[in-house]
Amino acid sequence: MAHGPAKGITRWLFTTNHKDIGSMYLWFSFMMFFLGGIFALVIRAELFEPGLQIVEPEFFNQMTTLHGLIMVFGAVMPAFVGLANWMIPMMVGAPDMALPRMNNWSFWILPFAFAMLVSTLFMEGGAPNFGWTFYAPLSTTYAPPSVTFFIFAVHIMGASSIMGAINIIATILNMRAPGMTLMKMPLFVWTWLITAYLLIAVMPVLAGVVTMMLMDIHFGTSFFDAAGGGDPVLFQHVFWFFGHPEVYIMILPAFGIISAIIPTFARKPLFGYASMVYATASIAFLSFIVWAHHMFTVGIPLVGELFFMYATMLIAVPTGVKVFNWITTMFKGSMTFETPMLFSVAFVILFTIGGFSGLMLAIAPADFQYHDTYFVVAHFHYVLVPGAIFSITAAVYYWLPKWCGNMYNELMGKTHFWLAFIGLNLTFFPMHFVGLAGMPRRIPDYALQFADFNMISSCGAFLFGAAQVLFLFNVLRTITVGKKASDEVWENPEGLEWSVPSPAPYHTFSTPPEVR
């Protein structure tokens, strides 16, 4: 425990160190981000103009499916777990994660799971082609044989998530330094604690639904088959009972990150700390009772439509509290706009746009028009790209100097921001228009009237992709030849992580710090 990292590759294979494991999670997520990004660019290249030119429709479907699965389970979730690994022990003054070996197991399942998932591309019948939501019977009766591998990949990545969540809960509840009471914890820790509970509650349900698929496909059960008395809509209920909390799993830690960054660069304490905690918990609670808003057009009773519509709208209240608090934190602050702050401010503005389009979709009668159109695609990309992805990017710029001891290049960082900002708005904003005008999602070809907006979207997508290459270059350059960073890095930032040297020593807080 006293010494530093082992030499060579075994350091990474056998490690029990939360910082090593955090780094592996982050690099793995970065690789998956590029892979999922390439799939997205295949989609955008095909949609650059009407007609079928680059890929077969069948392959197009595999691209939409794998893009979604890889971005959700391979890029966003592991990135947040990586940040949790790096930051939570340092933020609560713990020597490591509570269960360090299980921590490494959680990570190493992922490369195997995703190797299996991506290998389906080369299997007979092709990769899964039923969309990331894998609705039955597309994913059962009409699925390619590779669906079996998809099911087991989901099973083991679910196991990884559950173990990761248990570890995070045990760390936060059991490993805080003396004096670090719950209501003194940084919001990133709070949001992750709540996220971990969401994970433990819904990942088993995901395992359940893919198990039902497996049984229907291979063992003759009738879960999703009306001929035997089952119901395809049952799939959607079980899936979205997992799926809606899942989308909050991808955004709550982002709230924590933004709540750390904005106070630093506004040079004011966070406004409404306690209300942030309660808002996060409220959002998490509500996430369990809104799932059928994804199913307004499937044929559910009117009372169901009404209940899920109003419950969904309620989410706007705690989310509004959060946005209000971030803005109020900035109000009359001595603001500067370093790269992490740029990404955070863009987060607040663009995530709010995604939230508003969510409110539009929550209106059940209006949703009959929007359902399964590009408006939905625009909505969830506005909450995921400038939401989850921007917050992760902001976190990397904010904490990278602490991780590697070197400062990133500010000019390059700002260039990355503006390219990404312009790129993503060019990509996703026009999707609102084509969606409202009726362009369906997951279709490789489209009517002529959508041509101009789609061309703009495709250009924006390639610009956004190029910006990420610059990001990768900046990160690599920082780690190898970046200028030394100070221990505090920023001006008077809050948090225990800034009280240790930069780069953070291999073992921090072997004896817990005293927290006032």
Next chain:
Amino acid sequence: MSSDSTYYVPEQSKLPIFASLGLFLTVFGLANWLNGAENGPAILFVGFLVFAFVLWSWFNIVITENLQGLNSTQLKRSYVWGMGWFIFSEVMFFAAFFGALFYVRQLALPWLAGEGSHDTATETLLWPGFVAEWPLMQTPDMAANGENAKVFGPDHSMSFAEASSLWTWLPFWNTVVLLTSSITVHFAHTGLKNNNRKQFHLWLGITVFLGVVFLILQAEEYLHAYNDLGLTLSSGIYGTTFFMLTGFHGAHVTLGTFMLLVMFLRAILKGHFKHDDCFGFEAASWYWHFVDVVWLGLFLFVYILG
């Protein structure tokens, strides 16, 4: 807040990566097998061996560390939290299947039979003549296509027939066995707490025995269902929910019995567990109480109200 200053952080370990490899080979082999590839069973078997060996070594190391006194009270609390929330995740897994049962019984089947205003067309156009009932003996397919149907319901169901036959009703005895075993494992715990090894060993042994009895009775019931009742996994949604719920429960009982057996062997062969240091045993007994509670849900919703 604990003030222990030394939280044991283990050195590097080969366990996690080999556990991942074993897990991967297991599911990869299983997937290949299900898809009809010849090498599937072999890969599955190798994967399972790797995984089992890693788990053996892993528990071995954890137990050794504890015996060496490396585990502070704070670290022990981490294990307690870990096991507790693992059991909660298992609860949610069963919740998915119970939820499916409720949804099908209360909503999907009546709708298929034309109840409610929104999808009467389903009944008229797709499954004419279908009547919702539970247990579902006549599937929609049978109602619409008669002898040409592909999905048939069971000949008989497992639901509770009449109070007078309670004493000859196997699920009732299964309930008695499992409830008793929850009490006996508690007696074992009390014995250990009072430093009464004999009581501990005896009641733990009886619990393992009751677990095995339950599994034998359950196997007997499955044979009866397949051979005499025409009730199989593919007997429409009734067979589906019956076998999936009881089957996953049975799998968990198997795991729980195995855990308790391991604890029993550790206790009698190695003299493990002290009155104030017995988390391995306690974790297994929590798990045992959990499968017992799930059974009560099954007994009520699958058998009594079935």
